[in-house]
Amino acid sequence: DADVTQTPRNRITKTGKRIMLECSQTKGHDRMYWYRQDPGLGLRLIYYSFDVKDINKGEISDGYSVSRQAQAKFSLSLESAIPNQTALYFCATSLTGTALTETQYFGPGTRLLVL
Amino acid sequence: GQQVMQIPQYQHVQEGEDFTTYCNSSTTLSNIQWYKQRPGGHPVFLIQLVKSGEVKKQKRLTFQFGEAKKNSSLHITATQTTDVGTYFCAGSYNFNKFYFGSGTKLNVKP
Numbered sequence: 001d002a003d004v005t006q007t008p009r010n011r012i013t014k015t016g017k018r019i020m021l022e023c024s025q026t027k028g029h030d031r032m033y034w035y036r037q038d039p040g041l042g043l044r045l046i047y048y049s050f051d052v053k054d055i056n057k058g059e060i061s062d063g064y065s066v067s068r069q070a071q072a073k074f075s076l077s078l079e080s081a082i083p084n085q086t087a088l089y090f091c092a093t094s095l096t097g098t099a100l101t102e103t104q105y106f107g108p109g110t111r112l113l114v115l
Numbered sequence: 116g117q118q119v120m121q122i123p124q125y126q127h128v129q130e131g132e133d134f135t136t137y138c139n140s141s142t143t144l145s146n147i148q149w150y151k152q153r154p155g156g157h158p159v160f161l162i163q164l165v166k167s168g169e170v171k172k173q174k175r176l177t178f179q180f181g182e183a184k185k186n187s188s189l190h191i192t193a194t195q196t197t198d199v200g201t202y203f204c205a206g207s208y209n210f211n212k213f214y215f216g217s218g219t220k221l222n223v224k225p
Binding site for chain 2: 043
């Protein structure tokens with residue numbers, strides 16, 4: 001598997017606080033993704049980036065922003081956290097898309113609780 | 116909008132029984148992937164299907180992609196306790212971003 005790391009692994013914050021979740025990968029993959037997972041809803045795409053200068057909104061980008069600081073780093077920010085952003089957040093990476101190389105490699109996840 | 120539906124949400128089986136989860140899209144998919152997430156873990160890629168009517172096997176797991184490329188299934192023969200977890204399909208419409216199904220949580224009783 002790609003070496004995809006996420007920090008922090010767990011975070012408790014209060015409503016209105018700004019927080020950042022970080023993702024790093026060492027496989028040289030150009031594509032990176034942020035998903036959130038809620039019970040019964042599967043994984044929903046928040047933002048994705050196909051290279052350092054390319055950032056795209058996913059299904060549920062409201063309330064979130066991202067930064068692609070380098071090919072290996074993709075950060076997710078919650079500008080003003082609210083309780084319904086409590087979820088498990090996953091970062092994922094993949095190689096440039098062709099039908100044969102779209103495998104996504106997921107990080108271990110960040111469990112976020114907004115009080 | 117584009118959406119991939121997955122059923123059932125939960126499945127409880129006795130060890131040795133078979134298990135199947137289904138995914139469906141209202142519009143044609145370019146490709147579909149399957150992932151497994153163990154309890155407390157992260158999704159791990161199992162397989163990708165691209166061709167109409169494609170069938171792939173991995174030991175006791177059989178994956179199918181419908182002729183119209185709008186549905187897919189994962190079938191596990193003779194489940195084992197190691198099969199426990201949540202199985203997700205993820206469909207794409209343009210080989211780019213993926214839409215995940217809501218997952219089927221499989222519990223296997225020994």
